[in-house]
Amino acid sequence: MRFTQSFAPALLVLAGVAQAASSWGFDDGTLSVVAKKGGAGVKEKITSKSPLSKPVTLGSTDTLKLVLSATDNGKGKRPHQAFLVLKQQDTGLEAPFPLTVKETGKAVVQISHKDLPVQFLLASEPLQASVVIGSFGSAKPLDTPVFSVNIETDPAIPPPAYEKPVRYGKKAEIHHIFRPDPKSPPAVISVVFALAVVAALPALFVGWLLLGANVNHLTKAIGTAPISHAAFFGSIVAMEFVFFLYFTTWNLFQALPVLIGVSTVTILSGSKALGEVQRRRLAGER
Amino acid sequence: MRSLFSLFVFLFAVSVSAVSTTGNRLLAILDDVADKENYSKFLGDLASRGFELTFETPKSETLALFHLGERKYDHVIFFPTKTKGLGPNLTPNILVQFLNANGNVLVTLSSGVVAPNSLVSFLAELDIQLPVDRTGLVVDHFNYDTASAADLHDVLLLPPPTAVRSDIKNLFGAGAPADSVVAFPRGVGAALGASELLTPIVRAPRTAYSYNPKEQAEVVDDLFGAGEQLSLVSSFQALNSARLVLLGSAELLQDKWLDEAEVTKVDGKKAKTFNREFAKRLSAWAFQELGVLRVNWIEHRLDEAGGSNETNPKIYRIKNKVSYTISLSEYAYDTWSAFNVPTNDVLQLEFSMLSPFHRLPLSFDKTRSTKDAAAYTTTFVLPDQHGIFNFKINYKRPFLSNVEEKNTVSVRHMAHNEWPRSFAISGAWPWIAGIAVTVTGWIGFCALWLYSAPPTDKKKQTKKTQ
Structure with a gap:
């Protein structure tokens, strides 16, 4: 079966030689755009020599009609292939519309919006239309641009939805947007207010001195209860020092036992030291 | 007798040569086992590449793709068969199962032979449509071999395939001599659906069209497909990287078209065919010898001065600077070589929790690459969001096997003493x-x-x- 298939063309070559050098073309090409509601419409003559200079416009209710007579060496004949091919310029997408051809070669095709693929309805540039005529045998086929057509959509009707098919490829890059870092006011302002706060301390001491504050009983207190007073006052200072260490380097579990030790000292020594202070008060020395 | 002898030659060749990444058991389905004489060069090429060929007819009772639930063959070739169906052993369901089980399929069609129902349904399952009546003939009155198809124009002369897109490597036509052509005799065109798993390898020229020679000999009243919408050689790669190739013209693989047969273009120039190399690449791609990727290793680590040097730690902190490196190899016939990302393409890393927070390009790292492995790396700062994240490589490209790698890490928030x-x-x-x-x-x-x-x-x- 397949062998006979391959022999057959060899025989047909001989047949083909006889009619060599003929070529396909078309005559009486007419392009018309007819509006549904009467309307004047457009009617243009088209030839295979040169395409129409201006694009025709196809509205949403219009019908584009192309009529032509296919010829083989000037004589009307029916070709096997007679297509009107519309091409979207920017994407290269093409859609063929076969012409209905009669024995005489007279061919016709009608196109309206519903025949067009969705992509064409969304095209921004005019579509390029070519006529392709070819058939078996040795006659030279024809592929020629004939006109361009502008697809006009009705603004009242929402444009058809078209979703690009998924294709594997690189995707857009994503860079995470980080939350903004916390901001501080200008350091100068912080320094000014810090100095103002620090200045409160000398103000306090000066105020106390002006009110007659003194430490004149220090020798007396140390003399009466030296260990208690040293331990009590030392433990108050030590407590603050432990807090300082906790702020800078220590963690809570380092600080807690020391705090317990220091506060035991404070309680034990405090009862004696404060007793001495009370005695002084009862003696009218405070 | 001769066929027996050549079978022995094949079997000998098997023992000396390397083979596909997924196995070498190849089943060829033919109408008549004697038909394989027509394809002796193509089958000889396959055998010399290490495939172990088994020939069966659809009617054979011993024919089964699975044995005890396991695949019996790694690859299947369908040559055109005249039977209407393919029998109970090759139902569309079994063929889909075969793909699901990582088996590869090469389907060849011929316009002279009506495609079996089983194959048509199987292809429809993959969103590949064949012409109505299961037969068609692609002709082009502009590009045909004037020597063998002067009148019927059904031997198409196509330029060697080019890359479908600029970011895809040209696996099938690269390195073809400038004036060579792929002769596509008496083939069937298919229409591909919109699925991302389908990629045409060879599209019909813009003036070609498909018709039914029995019913539309005079007039093409109902056009199945024309121009570049018509796919002559199509590929399908499933998510598990199992592959299917649909070759519209089985005759392309026959001996008379395979060697550098001489054809005459329409303008009278003689040209050599590229068919043998094309057939080799096509079968090599279908049977996982070409375009197969392998991940050698993946490494991520903290990239901060004084930080831990642990490889692939389980946990990071937010805003840590982290480097990620992946090593990839590509297989070609018998060797693994470094995988080079095609020119306009990039390998991308996603750092994702539900949705990607980062999608970054990976750049080639020369210091960590070797002759047979290419390393790709990137360094980035983790997002300021704690949770369970994935380093994800999702590299799916036409004609390359799928790479999907996921490494899960925890990202913790700042400890109180890290502020x-x-x-x-x-x-x-x-x-x-x-x-x-x-x-x-x-x-x-x-x-x-x-x-x-x-x-x-x-x-x-x-x-x-x-």
């Missing part, structure tokens, strides 16, 4: 000064309360009042 200290923040200075002043004032007050003597002048004043 900047308060004294390093200028806004905190007044507050720290406040604490210092309070502490000093408290100690001063304690000293005063414990040791202050009543002021002497005040004493006099009190005496006076008394």
Whole structure:
């Protein structure tokens, strides 16, 4: 079966030689755009020599009609292939519309919006239309641009939805947007207010001195209860020092036992030291 | 007798040559086992590449793709068969199962032979449509072999395939001699659906069209497909990287078209066919010898001065600087070589929790690449969001096997002692000064309360009042 298939063309070559050098073309090409509601419409003559200079416009209710007579060496004949091919310029997408051809070669095709693929309805540039005529045998086929057509959509009707098919490829890059870092006011302002706060301390001491504050009983207190007073006052200072260490380097579990030790000292020594202070008060020395 | 001899030659060749990445058991389905004489060069090429060929007819009772639930063959070739169906052993369901089980399929069609129902349904399952009546013939009155198809125009002369897109490697046509052509005799075109798993390898020229030679000999009243919408050689790669190739013209693989047969273009120039190399690449791609990727290793680590040097740790902190490296190889016939990402393509890393937070390009790392493995790397700062994240490589491209790699890590938030200290923040200075002043004032007050003597002048004043 397949062998006979391959022999057959060899025989047909001989047949083909006889009619060599003929070529396909078309005559009486007419392009018309007819509006549904009467309307004047457009009617243009088209030839295979040169395409129409201006694009025709196809509205949403219009019908584009192309009529032509296919010829083989000037004589009307029916070709096997007679297509009107519309091409979207920017994407290269093409859609063929076969012409209905009669024995005489007279061919016709009608196109309206519903025949067009969705992509064409969304095209921004005019579509390029070519006529392709070819058939078996040795006659030279024809592929020629004939006109361009502008697809006009009705603004009242929402444009058809078209979703690009998924294709594997690189995707857009994503860079995470980080939350903004916390901001501080200008350091100068912080320094000014810090100095103002620090200045409160000398103000306090000066105020106390002006009110007659003194430490004149220090020798007396140390003399009466030296260990208690040293331990009590030392433990108050030590407590603050432990807090300082906790702020800078220590963690809570380092600080807690020391705090317990220091506060035991404070309680034990405090009862004696404060007793001495009370005695002084009862003696009218405070 | 001769076929037996050549089978022995094949079997001998198997033992000496390397083979596909997924196995070498190849089943060829033919109408008549004697038909394989027509394809002896193509089958000889396959055998010399190490495939172990088994020939069966659809009617054979011993034919089965699975044995005890396991695949019996790694690859299947369908040559055109005249039977209407393919029998109970090759139902569309079994063929889909075969793909699901990582088996590869090469389907060849011929316009002279009506495609079996089973194959048509199987292809429809993959969103590949064949012409109605299961047969068609692609002709092009502009590009045909004037020597063998002067009248019927059904031997198409196609330029060697080019890359479908600019970011895809041209696996099938690269390196073809400039004036060579792929002869596509008496083939069937298919229409591909919109699925991303389908990629045409060879599209019909823009003036070609498909018709039914039996019913549309005079007039093409109902056009199945024309121009580049018609796919002559199509590929399908499933998510598990199992492959299917649909070759519209089985005759392309026959001996008379395979060697550098001479054809005459329409303009009278003679040209050599590229068919043998094309058939080799096509079968090599279908049977996982070409375009197969392998991940050698993946490594991620902290990229911070003084940080831990642990490879692939389980946990990171937010805003850590992290480097990620992946090593990939590509297989070609018998060797693994370094995988080079095609020119306009990039390998991308996603760092994702539900949706990607980062999608970054990976760049080639020369220092960590070798001759047979290419390393790709990137360094980035983790997002400021804690949770369970994935380093994800999702490299799916036409004609390359799928790479999908996921490495899960935890990203923890900042520990309390990882923040900047308060004294390093200028806004905190007044507050720290406040604490210092309070502490000093408290100690001063304690000293005063414990040791202050009543002021002497005040004493006099009190005496006076008394």
